Amino acid sequence: xxxxxxxxxxxxxxxxxxxxxxxxxxxxxxxxxxxxxxxxxxxxxxxxxxxxxxxxxxxxxxxxxxxxxxxxxxxxxxxxxxxxxxxxxxxxxxxxxxxxxxxxxxxxxxxxxxxxxxxxxxxxxxxxxxxxxxxxxxxxxxxxxxxxxxxxxxxxxxxxxxxxxxxxxxxxxxxxxxxxxxxxxxxxxxxxxxxxxxxxxxxxxxxxxxxxxxxxxxxxxxxxxxxxxxxxxxxxxxxxxxxxxxxxxxxxxxxxxxxxxxxxxxxxxxxxxxxxxxxxxxxxxxxxxxxxxxxxxxxxxxxxxxxxxxxxxxxxxxxxxxxxxxxxxxxxxxxxxxxxxxxxxxxxxxxxxxxxxxxxxxxxxxxxxxxxxxxxxxxxxxxxxxxxxxxxxxxxxxxxxxxxxxxxxxxxxxxx
Amino acid sequence: xxxxxxxxxxxxxxxxxxxxxxxxxxxxxxxxxxxxxxxxxxxxxxxxxxxxxxxxxxxxxxxxxxxxxxxxxxxxxxxxxxxxxxxxxxxxxxxxxxxxxxxxxxxxxxxxxxxxxxxxxxxxxxxxxxxxxxxxxxxxxxxxxxxxxxxxxxxxxxxxxxxxxxxxxxxxxxxxxxxxxxxxxxxxxxxxxxxxxxxxxxxxxxxxxxxxxxxxxxxxxxxxxxxxxxxxxxxxxxxxxxxxxxxxxxxxxxxxxxxxxxxxxxxxxxxxxxxxxxxxxxxxxxxxxxxxxxxxxxxxxxxxxxxxxxxxxxxxxxxxxxxxxxxxxxxxxxxxxxxxxxxxxxxxxxxxxxxxxxxxxxxxxxxxxxxxxxxxxxxxxxxxxxxxxxxxxxxxxxxxxxxxxxxxxxxxxxxx
Numbered sequence: 001x002x003x004x005x006x007x008x009x010x011x012x013x014x015x016x017x018x019x020x021x022x023x024x025x026x027x028x029x030x031x032x033x034x035x036x037x038x039x040x041x042x043x044x045x046x047x048x049x050x051x052x053x054x055x056x057x058x059x060x061x062x063x064x065x066x067x068x069x070x071x072x073x074x075x076x077x078x079x080x081x082x083x084x085x086x087x088x089x090x091x092x093x094x095x096x097x098x099x100x101x102x103x104x105x106x107x108x109x110x111x112x113x114x115x116x117x118x119x120x121x122x123x124x125x126x127x128x129x130x131x132x133x134x135x136x137x138x139x140x141x142x143x144x145x146x147x148x149x150x151x152x153x154x155x156x157x158x159x160x161x162x163x164x165x166x167x168x169x170x171x172x173x174x175x176x177x178x179x180x181x182x183x184x185x186x187x188x189x190x191x192x193x194x195x196x197x198x199x200x201x202x203x204x205x206x207x208x209x210x211x212x213x214x215x216x217x218x219x220x221x222x223x224x225x226x227x228x229x230x231x232x233x234x235x236x237x238x239x240x241x242x243x244x245x246x247x248x249x250x251x252x253x254x255x256x257x258x259x260x261x262x263x264x265x266x267x268x269x270x271x272x273x274x275x276x277x278x279x280x281x282x283x284x285x286x287x288x289x290x291x292x293x294x295x296x297x298x299x300x301x302x303x304x305x306x307x308x309x310x311x312x313x314x315x316x317x318x319x320x321x322x323x324x325x326x327x328x329x330x331x332x333x334x335x336x337x338x339x340x341x342x343x344x345x346x347x348x349x350x351x352x353x354x355x356x357x358x359x360x361x362x363x364x365x366x367x368x369x370x371x372x373x374x375x376x377x378x379x380x381x382x383x384x385x386x387x388x389x390x391x392x393x394x395x396x397x398x399x400x401x402x403x404x405x406x407x408x409x410x411x412x413x414x415x416x
Numbered sequence: 417x418x419x420x421x422x423x424x425x426x427x428x429x430x431x432x433x434x435x436x437x438x439x440x441x442x443x444x445x446x447x448x449x450x451x452x453x454x455x456x457x458x459x460x461x462x463x464x465x466x467x468x469x470x471x472x473x474x475x476x477x478x479x480x481x482x483x484x485x486x487x488x489x490x491x492x493x494x495x496x497x498x499x500x501x502x503x504x505x506x507x508x509x510x511x512x513x514x515x516x517x518x519x520x521x522x523x524x525x526x527x528x529x530x531x532x533x534x535x536x537x538x539x540x541x542x543x544x545x546x547x548x549x550x551x552x553x554x555x556x557x558x559x560x561x562x563x564x565x566x567x568x569x570x571x572x573x574x575x576x577x578x579x580x581x582x583x584x585x586x587x588x589x590x591x592x593x594x595x596x597x598x599x600x601x602x603x604x605x606x607x608x609x610x611x612x613x614x615x616x617x618x619x620x621x622x623x624x625x626x627x628x629x630x631x632x633x634x635x636x637x638x639x640x641x642x643x644x645x646x647x648x649x650x651x652x653x654x655x656x657x658x659x660x661x662x663x664x665x666x667x668x669x670x671x672x673x674x675x676x677x678x679x680x681x682x683x684x685x686x687x688x689x690x691x692x693x694x695x696x697x698x699x700x701x702x703x704x705x706x707x708x709x710x711x712x713x714x715x716x717x718x719x720x721x722x723x724x725x726x727x728x729x730x731x732x733x734x735x736x737x738x739x740x741x742x743x744x745x746x747x748x749x750x751x752x753x754x755x756x757x758x759x760x761x762x763x764x765x766x767x768x769x770x771x772x773x774x775x776x777x778x779x780x781x782x783x784x785x786x787x788x789x790x791x792x793x794x795x796x797x798x799x800x801x802x803x804x805x806x807x808x809x810x811x812x813x814x815x816x817x818x819x820x821x822x823x824x825x826x827x828x829x830x831x832x
Contacts, residue, residue, distance in 0.1 A: 011614035014621070028642065036614050056663075057644070057651035064650040076644045127790070145759050146788070157668060158744055161678035164751030166669070168596025169585065176676050176748045177593045178659050178669055180584025186639050188786075190606045195787035197613035198427035198452050202792055204620060205430070210791030218765030218786040221754050223602050225766045225783040226444065228473070228492045229751040234480040234778055235473035239751055243594050247472075252573060253582070253594055260592050262577035328574050332592045335580030335645040335655055338637050343561050349634030350641045362650055367641040370604075370634040371611035372562070374543070375626030376618055 008377040010037025015200070017110040018101075019043060019085065020092075020125070022050045024156075024182060025216065026114030026142050027081035028367075029189030033110070033196070034084040035369035035378050041104060041395055042082060042385055046089040046416060049388040052077040059355050059364065072357060074386065079353045080366040087385020088395050089416045092123050096415035103400050105130045105137060109209075110196055114142040117149055127211040138199040140212040142192050147213040154216050159184035163220040164229070171242035188219040249299035250274060253332060255307050259315040260332040263306070263322060271295060273325030278309045339365045347372060348379070356384060392416055424793040426453025431616070433526040434517075435459060435501065436508075436541070438466045440572075440598060441632065442530030442558050443497035444783075445605030449526070449612070450500040451785035451794050457520060457811055458498060458801055462505040462832060465804040468493040475771050475780065488773060490802065495769045496782040503801020504811050505832045508539050512831035517541055518549045519816050525625075526612055530558040533565055543627040554615040556628040558608050563629040570632050575600035579636040580645070587658035604635040665715035666690060669748060671723050675731040676748040679722070679738060687711060689741030694725045755781045763788060764795070772800060808832055 015038040019030040027042075027050070034040040044050055053075050058065050060073030068075075088104075091097040105111060111130055113120045120126035120141065127139040141147040144154020160166045160179060170177035195212035203209055229239060237247065244252025250265045265274040271292075275283040283289050283305070288298040295302055310318050315331050322329035339350045340363070351368040354360060369378040385391065396402040396416070410416040431454040435446040443458075443466070450456040460466055469491050474481050476489030484491075504520075507513040521527060527546055529536045536542035536557065543555040557563040560570020576582045576595060586593035611628035619625055645655055653663065660668025666681045681690040687708075691699040699705050699721070704714040711718055726734045731747050738745035755766045756779070767784040770776060785794040801807065812818040812832075826832040 009618070011618040015617075024642075032610070036610075057647050057653070059647065064647045066651045066653075076647050080642065080644065146763055149759060153744060155680050155744060157678045157680060158746040161669065161676075161746040161748040162754060162757070164749050164754030165595075165597050166678075166748050167750050167754075169593055170596075175659060175671070176669060177585055177595075178678075179581075179593075179595055180586075180656060181581050181640050182642070183599070183639075186642060187603075187606075190603075190610065191786050194448070194452075194606065194609050194613065195789065197610065197617060198787070199789060199792070200617060201431075201613060202425070202427040202789075206791070208791065210789055213788040213790075214786060215759075215763065215765070217757070218760050218763050221757065221760045222765045222783040222786040223599075224597050224751050225755050225781060226440070226496065226598070226602060227751070228496065228780055228782055229755060230778050231473050231475065231480045231492050231780055233752060235482045237473070237482075240596060243591060253577065253592060255591070260577075262573045262582075262594075264571050264573060328569060328571060330574040330577040332577040332582050333580050334583050335640050335643070336649060338578060338580030338583075339641050339645060341578070341633070341637065343565060343631075344634050344637045347562055347631065347634050349631070349638045362646050364644055364647055365641060366644055367638040370607050370630060370638040371614070372629040373611065373615060373626055374629075375622070375624065376615070 010378060011373060011376045013037040015039070015109045016107055017041065017112060018104050018108045020111065020113040020115070020120070021142070022114065023052055024081065024185040025189050026112060027052065028186060029140070029142060029192045030085065030112050031081055031083060032189065032193050032369065035380055037378070038110070040085040042085040042087045043090050043101070044087060044385070044388045046091050046388060046414065050078065050082070052081055059358070059360055061358050063361060074355055076353070076364060079355065079364070079384070082385050083353060084380030084383055085385060086383050086391040086395055087389060088392050089389030091415050092125050094413065094415045096410055096413045098124060100396070100400070100410065100415065101125055102133045106134050107399060108134065108137055109200065110138045110140065112140045112142070112192070116153055117143040117145070117147050131209070136203060136207065136209050138196055138203065138209040138212060140192050140196050140214070142188055142214050144216050146215040146218065147211070149215070156182040156185040159216045159220055162217055164224045165220055168224065168240055170240060172238060172240050184216045184220045187223060188214050188216040191219045244299070244303055246299035247296055249296050249302055250306055254303070255311040256315040256318050257311060257313055261310065261315060261318050262330045262332060264328040266292070268292065270327050273327040274306070274322065277321040277325045277327060278306070356386060389416060426794060427789060427792045429453040431455070431525045432523055433457065433528060434520050434524045436527065436529040436531070436536070437558070438530065439468055440497065440601045441605050442528060443468065444602060445556070445558060445608045446501065446528050447497055447499060448605065448609050448785065451796055453794070454526070456501040458501040458503045459506050459517070460503060460801070460804045462507050462804060462830065466494065466498070468497055475774070475776055477774050479777060490771055492769070492780060495771065495780070495800070498801050499769060500796030500799055501801060502799050502807040502811055503805060504808050505805030507831050508541050510829065510831045512826055512829045514540060516812070516816070516826065516831065521546045521553060522550050523815060524550065524553055525616065526554045526556065528556045528558070528608070532569055533559040533561070533563050547625065550625070552619060552623065552625050554612055554619065554625040554628060556608050556612050556630070558604055558630050560632050562631040562634065563627070565631070572598040572601040575632045575636055578633055580640045581636055584640065584656055586656060588654060588656050600632045600636045603639060604630050604632040607635045660715070660719055662715035663712055665711050665718055666722055670719070671727040672731040672734050673727060673729055677726065677731060677734050678746045678748060680744040682708070684708065686743050689743040690722070690738065693737040693741045693743060694722070772802060805832060
């Protein structure tokens with residue numbers, strides 16, 4: 001893929017992001033912006049910094065460890081989420097620190113924060129204060145329930161519970177299911193990036209920035225809402241269907257001797273293909289299974305018949321038999337296997353991260369930017385705020401034009 | 417919220433989208449663009465149209481129905497996903513149809529398609545053909561495994577299985593869990609919108625468009641990859657932990673007499689608050705539970721102790737007792753309850769849809785745009801392609817400048 005020049009650029013090159021975020025949701029948003037080419041400047045408190053620095057496991061000179069042993073052990077969470085970001089230290093509670101912050105904001109296109117709602121304003125670093133310095137700035141707030149709501153901190157499991165996502169997963173009559181991937185933490189940032197880019201587009205027309213405000217509860221609930229639950233209830237359709245969806249039968253997950261497979265054989269040729277793969281083509285003539293309507297009516301029996309076949313066979317054989325009949329089938333994979341799928345590796349949808357000093361004996365594979373551009377690349381600058389304030393000199397001197405004396409004075413004041 | 421003028425605009429106003437998408441993933445992407453203010457022109461085959469038109473349940477003169485009874489019954493899927501879109505009919509397999517398509521592309525900023533990979537090019541309507549007509553166009557392809565992969569159709573359940581998302585959810589030793597929300601179908605479009613907006617931003621600098629290519633497998637696997645599974649395995653941390661996460665104990669979902677609650681009491685003051693809410697403050701001095709480390713070491717016992725308390729009480733009482741102690745807690749809600757949370761309703765993160773002719777006795781609540789802008793609104797034009805080709809006249813005459821004769825000839829040729 002080429003845009004005709006030898007040098008491919010990343011699509012957001014030239015945009016500067018001031019990143020006040022901590023933990024997962026906010027840092028994932030700015031990680032996406034960094035991977036798309038924006039220059040992200042991560043601001044941390046001089047003492048403590050991002051809590052994700054304390055997330056176990058760590059990687060360092062002794063490899064992977066549950067407990068930090070050495071000063072230069074790095075949390076893999078931090079290694080992942082702070083990739084490609086430039087790190088500065090700033091105590092926003094000091095006037096000196098805020099003065100530096102506003103110098104950064106004056107140079108910025110975008111500010112992102114995920115403090116508890118209301119905190120940025122209380123610290124004096126919120127949108128109104130930034131707008132006064134730089135009316136072109138797009139200021140994004142990511143919170144549990146919205147920027148004007150004060151219900152306090154929201155964690156992924158709380159939002160999963162409130163959104164209905166947890167209820168809809170799992171078997172009827174069984175407990176709800178906590179989704180293993182932190183969906184609430186991850187989804188709000190994706191919508192935050194959409195909001196930021198839409199506001200940047202609007203800025204091309206208006207010349208001014210604005211406040212973008214995304215809530216974790218809203219983002220995940222909007223996803224849940226794509227199914228019309230009230231209409232489904234009115235139509236007598238269940239809200240939880242477990243491993244299979246009987247109104248589309250056969251559709252869902254089936255058992256093998258050594259694992260599980262997802263199978264979709266909704267339409268006639270697929271159902272016939274499934275029966276052939278099972279070595280029981282006569283099921284296609286069976287009055288219980290010979291048309292889509294009767295398959296749905298006899299779904300429980302059909303699923304039992306399929307499981308009776310599949311559970312005796314190794315997963316690879318079930319997959320092979322169904323593939324030979326062009327029936328959509330896939331193994332239920334362990335995440336470690338999923339992450340090294342050659343297709344996602346080739347597209348850098350998953351990527352390796354590494355400690356800047358030490359090699360790891362295992363591949364530390366993490367999230368990439370799951371978008372391919374024909375006229376641009378994606379990827380991360382070779383930057384990582386290993387220490388808090390790692391790039392103070394570079395940013396304060398080169399971007400803000402501070403001299404040595406000013407930087408020394410800020411240090412002496414404890415502002416950086 | 418106001419930008420200082422009386423009239424609020426949507427951020428993407430002025431952008432024109434040609435929408436070739438069908439089913440869920442593609443239409444959700446263009447629905448987001450429509451809600452952000454782009455003019456979306458949905459192109460459907462004159463015969464058949466989008467398969468989502470045939471999704472049960474339907475709404476119409478008889479209310480909600482599982483089976484279509486009247487010509488003007490509308491699938492709620494279609495009502496939801498085609499909101500705010502202008503519908504034209506075009507047979508892209510005819511030269512006349514393709515000629516109209518390229519006239520549309522010449523006026524467009526964005527084209528979105530989610531045909532099986534390779535199909536758009538085979539039909540002669542892919543990126544290279546569009547670029548020849550309009551080098552500024554951003555052409556987005558949404559597919560199962562990537563635009564150059566020919567592994568065929570991908571369905572949500574297949575991608576959930578392959579991505580590892582299904583494996584990580586659920587209890588250790590139990591079967592995997594199909595996530596009730598179609599995460600793979602929904603996530604790829606969100607990244608597609610990010611890719612489109614990033615390419616539009618790049619176009620401001622380069623003057624040219626490009627091909628944006630997002631895969632369902634890549635989007636969902638990148639989410640799964642935010643956890644470092646190989647490092648967790650190396651550190652002896654399990655990949656599936658079910659309703660609770662014992663290394664953060666107490667953290668997770670607990671049982672009440674009439675439902676389930678999510679509770680997070682990881683830190684010392686929260687754990688003390690939980691024990692106070694339980695009426696057993698002495699647990700805070702119990703050698704098994706008196707510090708974070710011992711709570712994690714005795715997580716199974718701690719969880720049993722909490723469940724013993726909570727399962728005897730109604731959910732509302734458990735929530736009230738924990739809230740009184742400022743311990744993060746939330747009921748596991750049914751989606752119907754989640755969708756009408758006043759917070760998400762106020763922010764239009766969920767929205768009502770309605771049949772253009774008939775009132776429904778129940779609130780048909782569906783996904784909104786979960787982003788608030790201080791200087792813009794979001795929302796949908798009052799447009800819906802009820803019939804295939806609903807807006808042929810308006811688009812072909814007003815946007816393309818075709819006269820009556822040309823439109824009549826296209827009809828006669830079966831091209832529209």
